[in-house]
Amino acid sequence: MLFAPFDWLYRRLGSRYPKIFVTLELQAGFLVTAGTVVLLAVYYDGSLSDYALLMAIALGLTACSIAFGLIRIYPRLDPITDWIGGRRDEESTERAWVEAVSLPLALVRDELLIPLIGVVLPSIIAALLIFDLPWVGFFPLLGAGIVAAGYGAILHHLTLEIAMRPVLVDLNRAVPPSLASHVTALSLRWRLLAVLPMINVITGLAVAAVSGADNLGVAVLAAIGVATTISLELTILLTRSVMQPLRDLQRATDSVIEGDFDAAVAVTTGDEIGELAASFNQMVSGLRERERIRQAFGTYLDHEVAEHILSEGFSEQGELVEVSILFCDVKDFSGFAETAEAKEVVACLNQLFGVVVPVIAAEGGHVDKFEGDGLLAVFGAPQPFSDHADRAVRAAFEIDRLVNRVGEGGDFKVGIGVNTGQVVAGSVGGGGRLNFSVIGDAVNVASRVEDATRSVGDDVLITAAARERLHEDFGLERRGERELRGLERPVTLYALPSEGGEGLLEPVGGAVRAVYARVRGHRPEG
Known part of the structure; x- marks a missing residue:
């Protein structure tokens, strides 16, 4: 309920709200000044005309102080009024936020000297002259004036904080969350340390006045003593x-x-x-x-697909895209699985895939599915790459090097087929269960090409469709057209040169191994 009137005013006044409210709020200075003069009447004898004169002087000085303060504070309100008025680019939004948050503290910090110099000191001199007080009376009057100025400063700060709340709520919809940590404002600790003792000082002076105390200096010292x-x-x-x-x-x-x-x-x-x-x-x-x-x-679920789902959602509509498919399968796995224990089979496959999957990930691909002792990897979906064919071929040759030549996959040897073509990529499933997958002849061709590695004699085979999409020169050798099981037309296949292939791939493999090493958490080979 406390904020409801301010919310209503903000909605009604729009961009005029900051300047109108600050102007009206500073008028509270007249009440503080008038209350201070009335309080002095308890401690100092004087005629009604004397106090009327002092009141007129003090209020006139207060009016000048408020006018001067408004002239200084209005430029700080311009970014806020501009933002409310419709200038909502990123820079304007940040400036408006900073000014709105820091305005209460800035008003007190920058403008506190104005009432002290422009109102308190001249009013004290006027009181000394009007009431014919000795100059030593300057000090208790100064204490009372500082208390009044401090009260006014705290009143301005707290009121402006409440008044700026609807503006800041509106601004919060546009500012970055981290911006608040870069704005300086009065901490809660200092608010408590400033407000509560000030309340006690003012209360002490008021109680002393009501109880009939006639010495302002003693009352001020007593109140400050209790407060401190x-x-x-x-x-x-x-x-x-x-x-x-x-x-x-x-x-x-x-x-x-x-x-x-x-x-x-x-x-x-x-x-x-x-x-x-x-x-x-x-x-x-x-x-x-x-x-x-x-x-x-x-x-x-593959990390690449998981991040895509978390960031962009999971559309159930398929999309026709061109991708490169890598199919990898263990050679002679059936014989091994028949003689080995189940735990050993799983452990060996996990060791193999622990080598293969990071290589695929290092090239931006993702494992679409594990199929027993094999896997299907996709390059170019869900994250598109213009060089998806190069990525797939580099991954294939690096897997071949690590598993078939270096032996990091254990005793297993693998065959790898790479193909490029159009597929339907999207969510496949039902009954509340969906899986991101790719469907199309390009997938089937990659699987059949991997089968052909057993008859052709190469561990890695690449189709002509994949070779046509390559940007890099891998020095591939043509293996001719092959009739593949389940396909109506023969497929032209390519492989590494039978001699010197390692040297030809060194510039390519080196970059892959550097990324792969970081993925696996060790340094690349020298």
């Missing part, structure tokens, strides 16, 4: 009881931002701060569960 001893001690204790849980919450929030979802805040109170800490712990528990699901999601 007993009251300040209680204020510091209150500040610590409020600030410590908030600091704990801030540290835990920073930990969550850095990815630590085990962060938690101790609930040490039963008040609103304790409820906030408990809510934070519940939120982190939910984030931790989501992260666990995300990790499982990335484990049982």
